[in-house]
Amino acid sequence: MKRILLIEALANSGPYVLDAARSLGAHVLVATHEDVYGSYPAALRERIDGTVFTDLTDPDRALADLAAFAEATGIDAVAGCWEFFTPLVARLARRLDLPGNDPGRAQACRNKAEMAQAFAAGRVPAPRTVVADTAEQAQRALARAGIGFPVVVKPAEQGGSWGVSVVGSPGQLDAAVRHAQSWPVAAPHGLPMDQRVVVQEYVGGPEFSLDTVVWREEYFHLPLVEKHTTGGSYRAETGHTCPAAVRPADLAAVRAAAERALKALGIRNGVAHTEVKISPEAGPVVIEVGARLPGDHLVDVVRRASGIDEARAYLQAVLDEKPDVPAPREGACAIRFLTPPRAGTFRGVTILGRHDGLVDRHLTTPPGAAVGSAHDNSARIGHLVFTAPTPGQVNADAARVLAHTRVEVS
Ligand SMILES: Nc1ncnc2c1ncn2[C@@H]1O[C@H](COP(=O)(O)OP(=O)(O)OP(=O)(O)O)[C@@H](O)[C@H]1O
Ligand SMILES: [Mg+2]
CATH class of the missing domain: 3.40.50.20 (Rossmann fold)
Known part of the structure; x- marks a missing residue:
């Protein structure tokens, strides 16, 4: 065995x-x-x-x-x-x-400052980025690089959108840099985090993620996933839909950008999760790559939508067996995260009306617990999972159920 x-x-x-x-x-x-x-x-x-x-x-x-x-x-x-x-x-x-x-090159897979350098060296389409310790340094570096506002400020090391904010003017930089530096260690091991911040040009357009299993430097792409986030200053994920309904030319361009990013990071065996926005002006722009399976229950979402088990394919790759990534079957799956409308004491979730397409629901927070507002993924209190024959149908079902879902907070 x-x-x-x-x-x-x-x-x-x-x-x-x-x-x-x-x-x-x-x-x-x-x-x-x-x-x-x-x-x-x-x-x-x-x-x-x-x-x-x-x-x-x-x-x-x-x-x-x-x-x-x-x-x-x-x-x-x-x-x-x-x-x-x-x-x-x-x-x-x-x-x-x-x-x-x-x-x-593996350090560049966990550190966004090093990742930006690797992307620049590998000519990966990615946001122009400066690295700084303070807001003053950031402002000078932005001016030198000719990067205008809005910009995105984020911790060099973190995840779950913690500390990430969109900044519209120089006056907001100081608070954003301090926010990005609020987590010096990562739970549960107490791993020290690089306290530098990365500041990037803001990329517009819809956002996606693409998982890729790599075996003997051959790329096995999973179906593209559409990513939903909050707008405004904080970009917490609100859900995902698989597969994303995009034009074949866009899919090919996203895959090409992801392959470039994986090469730049030395990802040659295992799995990678690439986050990418399709900018109306520039086409695919790689936001980040993790040399790991996705979070957010995307393994489950992709499997329910396509029949492909990417965790299994990942293990096959590391065992040096050809990964099983067949053509996806027809179908779509969506996950939507539940967040409280404001900070307070969580009381429960009520879904009124029809539940078409809803196949799973999961609460991660017990009633009576204190909850915060939705700045990052830590505010989630649970999620709903939907399946339907097409992405359009599953997005419509999810929207209908969410419109009738009340997260009660007192
Ligand atoms: N340069 C950018 N332009 C536009 N939006 C961005 C940019 N960088 C980050 N974002 C938005 O902020 C979100 C979180 O940023 P990022 O993925 O870099 O941080 P993270 O903490 O690793 O996030 P997560 O673990 O939630 O994926 C992105 O998914 C995207 O919506
Ligand atoms: Mg991310």
Whole structure:
């Protein structure tokens, strides 16, 4: 039986990876910290075949510990779920002589400042970007680069749209930079985050994500997903629809841009999640790439829409087997996140009227809990999942149900 070493399973895609391993008849050993393992839900622990404890906030020590474990017990593949550990996944795979990404460029897959440099070097269509420690530095760098407002300010390292804001004028830069620097460490491991901020030109147009499984430097693209976000200063995701209804020429252009981005980042084995906007003037512009499976239950959304299990295809790639990415079957799936209308005490969710297309609903926040307003993905209290024969139908069903959904807050 094949043995996969998974660096941290406590992630949105973790349960999908563990189920996929089971379907492939492989065992999964999870590398994590003992204290973090203590917080694993029972349903996650039950799916794991073994653990190895180390300190994932100390990459050199973790590399030594995990290499020693792998050499002693025999490991056939290294995988990851968390963006911040993708450099460690790449370094460990190299050390064990297993398939993986280029460790020399892997840091650019977790750090948006380094990613911007790699994109510029690889001539990837991406927003022009400056990097700064303070608002004054940012303003000078923007002027030197000739980048006008609006701009997008974000932490060099973070996710879930935390600390990301759209800034319309120089007077708002200071608050935006401070907001981006509000999270010096990432839970649950306490991993220190680069406190620099990246400031980018604002790209207009609709937004999409494209997942790609890479095996022997060959690209296996999953269906394109349409991404819905809030407008205004904060861009939290409100939902996704798969497949995105785009013209074939746009799809081809998005795939070409994503392949360029993956090459620039040294992603040659595994999976990548590319976020891209289609600008009316410039065509596809790559916002970011994660060398990992998507979050937001997109593994489930893509599978329900297309029949393709990208977690399974990812594990096949790291096991050096040809990934199973068949042509998608007909169908569409949408997920919509529920957020409170304002901060307060969450009381419950009521859906009035017809529920056409609604196939799953999940609350992540118990009634009685304090909730915040929707600046980033931490405000979510749950989600709804819809399926229908076409993207147009599933978007219409989701819109109708959401119009009749009340998130009660007192
Ligand atoms: N340069 C840009 N122009 C226009 N919009 C942008 C730009 N950069 C980011 N955004 C918007 O902000 C959102 C979050 O930004 P980004 O993806 O860089 O941060 P993140 O924290 O990694 O997000 P997440 O983990 O939610 O995908 C994007 O999905 C997009 O809607
Ligand atoms: Mg993003």
